Amino acid sequence: DAGVIQSPRHxxxxxxxxxxxxxxxxxxxxxxxWYRQTMMRGLELLIYFNNNVPIDDSGMPxxxxxxxxxxxxxxxxxxxxxxxxxxxxYFCASRGTGSTGELxxxxxxxxxxx
Amino acid sequence: AQKVTQAQTEISVVEKEDVTLDCxxxxxxxxxxxxxxxxxxxxxLVFLIRRNSFDEQNEISGRYxxxxxxxxxxxxxxxxxxxxxxxxxYFCALSVDSWTDKLIFGTGTRLQVFP
Numbered sequence: 008d009a010g011v012i013q014s015p016r017h018x019x020x021x022x023x024x025x026x027x028x029x030x031x032x033x034x035x036x037x038x039x040x041w042y043r044q045t046m047m048r049g050l051e052l053l054i055y056f057n058n059n060v061p062i063d064d065s066g067m068p069x070x071x072x073x074x075x076x077x078x079x080x081x082x083x084x085x086x087x088x089x090x091x092x093x094x095x096x097y098f099c100a101s102r103g104t105g106s107t108g109e110l111x112x113x114x115x116x117x118x119x120x121x
Numbered sequence: 122a123q124k125v126t127q128a129q130t131e132i133s134v135v136e137k138e139d140v141t142l143d144c145x146x147x148x149x150x151x152x153x154x155x156x157x158x159x160x161x162x163x164x165x166l167v168f169l170i171r172r173n174s175f176d177e178q179n180e181i182s183g184r185y186x187x188x189x190x191x192x193x194x195x196x197x198x199x200x201x202x203x204x205x206x207x208x209x210x211y212f213c214a215l216s217v218d219s220w221t222d223k224l225i226f227g228t229g230t231r232l233q234v235f236p
Contacts, residue, residue, distance in 0.1 A: 010165075050212065050226040063223065098166065109168040110224070112158075 009033070011113035013099050019119045025087040028116045030099030031080055040110065041074055041084050042098040050098075056082065068093075089120045123148045125215050125227035133233045134203050142198040142230045144213030150174075155189065155196045156214040156224060166212065172196065203234045 012031040020026055032039050041053040054064040059076045067074070071090070076082040086093055096117045100110040124147040134140045146155065157169040170180065172189050180187045184201045200207055210231045214224040 049228045050224075052223055055223065096164070100166075109171065110166075111168070112166040114163065114165045 011099055011101055011111050013097075013113035013116050015116055016114065017117045017119075019121065020089055021121050022090055023088045024120075025085065026089045026093075026118060026120075028084040028097050028099075028118070030082045030084070030113060032082070032099070032101030033103075033111055034080065036101035036103045036111070037079070038102050038104070039076060039082050040098075040100040041082070042100060042112075043095045044098060044115070045095045053084070053097075086118075089118075091120045094118055094120050123150075123153075123215050123217060123225050125213050125225055127213055127227035127230050129230045130228075131231040131233070133235065135235050136204060137202050138234075139199060139201050140203050140232065140234075142200075142211050142213075142232065144196045144198065144227060146194050146196065146213070146215045148215060148217055150217040152217070154216045156216070157187065157196075157198050158212045158214060158226075160210040160212065160229070162209070169198075200232075203232075205234050205236055208232060208234045 011033055014029045018026060037058050040055040042050050043053055044050045051066055053066045054074045055062055056076045059079060072086055074084045096115040098112050098115045100112045102110050126145045129143055132140060153174045155172045158166045159169055160166050170187055177189050177191060186199045188197045210229045212229045213227040216224050
């Protein structure tokens with residue numbers, strides 16, 4: 008079975024540009040999480056969805072960040088405008104209800120903002 | 122507030138050595154969940170184990186074992202007879218919300234196993 012699929016794997020952009028990261032969760036999973044990993048702050052939860060509905064976005068850094076989940080098989084994380092401090096690896100993870108609590112992570116999208 | 126501390130930033134061992142990764146957590150909740158994840162060089166995080174606060178039994182899975190001690194708020198991870206393939210960053214994490222697994226991660230311990 009396919010795991011969590013993220014794209015792009017690598018993105019290099021210039022400050023001020025819009026960045027869109029994409030995620031396809033594992034089929035049947037109804038929870039989706041976006042995490043960010045940086046050297047300074049480690050792994051941080053940005054937002055999570057349950058049945059496509061955003062439940063907690065308290066980790067979203069600021070209004071420049073937005074996330075959507077238009078259907079059960081697709082989510083986006085958008086940064087507009089991007090800044091150098093947004094450079095990080097962004098992970099998407101999913102899990103199903105009633106599971107052991109195991110999150111399935113994608114391979115991450117490494118973002119570099121110049 | 123919840124917090125996870127992994128004091129060991131990096132550990133280097135030679136193959137076949139045993140190694141223990143330390144994890145200390147803080148929470149005022151009586152119900153909570155502890156996790157270990159592995160992040161190999163390929164980047165994705167891989168789930169290893171989940172324990173709830175009411176189950177202090179140690180667990181063994183092959184060469185991996187976990188020691189949960191509420192008295193010291195620790196959830197340590199031991200790899201017996203380490204192998205080169207164990208080289209990775211290992212994260213301990215805490216959740217006080219079982220329904221959503223909103224995880225609070227430690228800073229990770231990088232384990233390097235040399236042949």
